[in-house]
Structure formats: structure tokens, C-alpha cells
Amino acid sequence: MEVFAGAMANLAELLAGILVNNLGYRKEALQDICDSSTCFLRLNRYPACPISPEMFGLVPHTDSDFLTILSQDEVGGLQLLKDSKWVAVKPNQDALIVNIGDLFQAWSNDVYKSVEHKVMANEKRERYSIAYFMCPSYDSLIGSCRSQSLIYRNFTFRDYRNQVQQDVQKLGHKVGLSRFLLR
Ligand SMILES: O=C(O)CCC(=O)C(=O)O
Numbered sequence: 001m002e003v004f005a006g007a008m009a010n011l012a013e014l015l016a017g018i019l020v021n022n023l024g025y026r027k028e029a030l031q032d033i034c035d036s037s038t039c040f041l042r043l044n045r046y047p048a049c050p051i052s053p054e055m056f057g058l059v060p061h062t063d064s065d066f067l068t069i070l071s072q073d074e075v076g077g078l079q080l081l082k083d084s085k086w087v088a089v090k091p092n093q094d095a096l097i098v099n100i101g102d103l104f105q106a107w108s109n110d111v112y113k114s115v116e117h118k119v120m121a122n123e124k125r126e127r128y129s130i131a132y133f134m135c136p137s138y139d140s141l142i143g144s145c146r147s148q149s150l151i152y153r154n155f156t157f158r159d160y161r162n163q164v165q166q167d168v169q170k171l172g173h174k175v176g177l178s179r180f181l182l183r
């Protein structure tokens with residue numbers, strides 16, 4: 001498990017570096033504020049759900065991190081929201097899925113968009129996936145790479161997590177980045 005997490009961490013850093021570089025910034029920009037103690041692996045198991053094929057395995061959400069790398073088995077069920085339509089991701093055990101998270105959207109000032117996704121349960125088969133979440137240290141300022149036309153106010157990962165937790169407790173769902181809009 002540690003070897004796997006290490007490989008995912010290296011890949012996430014490499015990809016984040018390329019995406020940051022692509023915006024004209026030092027490839028270490030995110031790596032500098034990331035912390036191995038807040039990055040984590042989530043092992044997901046979705047039991048077969050014979051009641052209805054329309055049952056969620058995981059409700060629609062965006063990830064509260066910089067970058068997510070996902071490995072899934074051959075069962076399928078992951079869907080992404082693209083142009084307001086849910087698109088099924090073809091299951092491929094030999095491929096990794098890379099999702100932009102909320103924090104990268106904020107840092108890039110909306111150049112990169114955090115993708116909304118969900119998992120539909122399978123009627124007959126259980127499904128497994130493993131997700132690696134690249135996260136900053138709790139107290140580092142996420143800010144934005146831009147200095148003008150800022151969309152979000154500065155916040156820390158701790159502020160973000162607290163806000164998400166508060167919204168889930170009070171409203172039953174995550175509100176997300178719109179809580180941090182400047183206008
Ligand atoms: O199981 C999947 O395909 C997605 C998992 C996921 O979105 C998550 O753990 O945040």
C-alpha cells in the first residue's frame with residue numbers, strides 16, 4: 001500500500017507540475033504547499049445493489065483537493081458531468097483517471113475546472129476503486145496564481161474543509177468553491 005501511495009504521489013506531483021507549468025508558473029508551485037501528511041488514499045468498495053440500477057454508489061460531488069488520481073476495476077459506474085450531461089467513464093483497469101479538484105480550480109482562477117462526478121451502483125457486481133488525493137498542508141494559503149481579476153478570496157485548506165463540513169452538517173450537502181467567491 002505504501003509503495004502504491006508513493007507511486008501515486010510521484011505521478012500526482014509530476015502531472016500537477018505539468019499543469020502548473022502550462023499556466024506559466026514554476027512547476028514546484030503546488031508541490032511547495034503540499035504535504036504528505038494531508039495527501040491520502042481512499043479505498044472505495046461499492047456493494048452490488050439489486051434494489052435499483054439508479055442507486056448512487058457515491059452522490060454527485062467535486063473533490064476538495066488539488067488533483068485526484070483514480071484507479072478503478074472493470075465494473076464501471078463512474079460518471080462525469082460534461083456540458084450539463086452525465087457521461088459514463090469506460091472502465092479500464094489499465095488506465096488511471098485524473099480529476100482536477102476544487103483547490104486547483106481556485107489556484108488556477110478557473111482556468112482548470114473541478115469536475116463533478118458520481119458513481120452509480122451496479123445491480124449485480126460489487127465495485128472497487130482507489131483514489132489518491134493530492135492536498136496542501138492545512139495552513140497553507142491556496143490563493144491564486146493570478147494577481148488580477150481574482151475570482152476567489154484567499155483561504156487555507158483548513159478553512160475550506162471546515163466550510164465543507166459545516167455545510168454538510170447544516171444543509172446536508174457541500175456548497176464548495178462558491179462560498180469563497182469574491183463577487
Ligand atoms: O469510485 C470512483 O470511481 C470515484 C471515487 C470518488 O469520486 C472519490 O473517492 O472521491
Ligand SMILES: [Fe+2]
Pocket residue numbers: 061062063117
Ligand atoms: Fe470524487
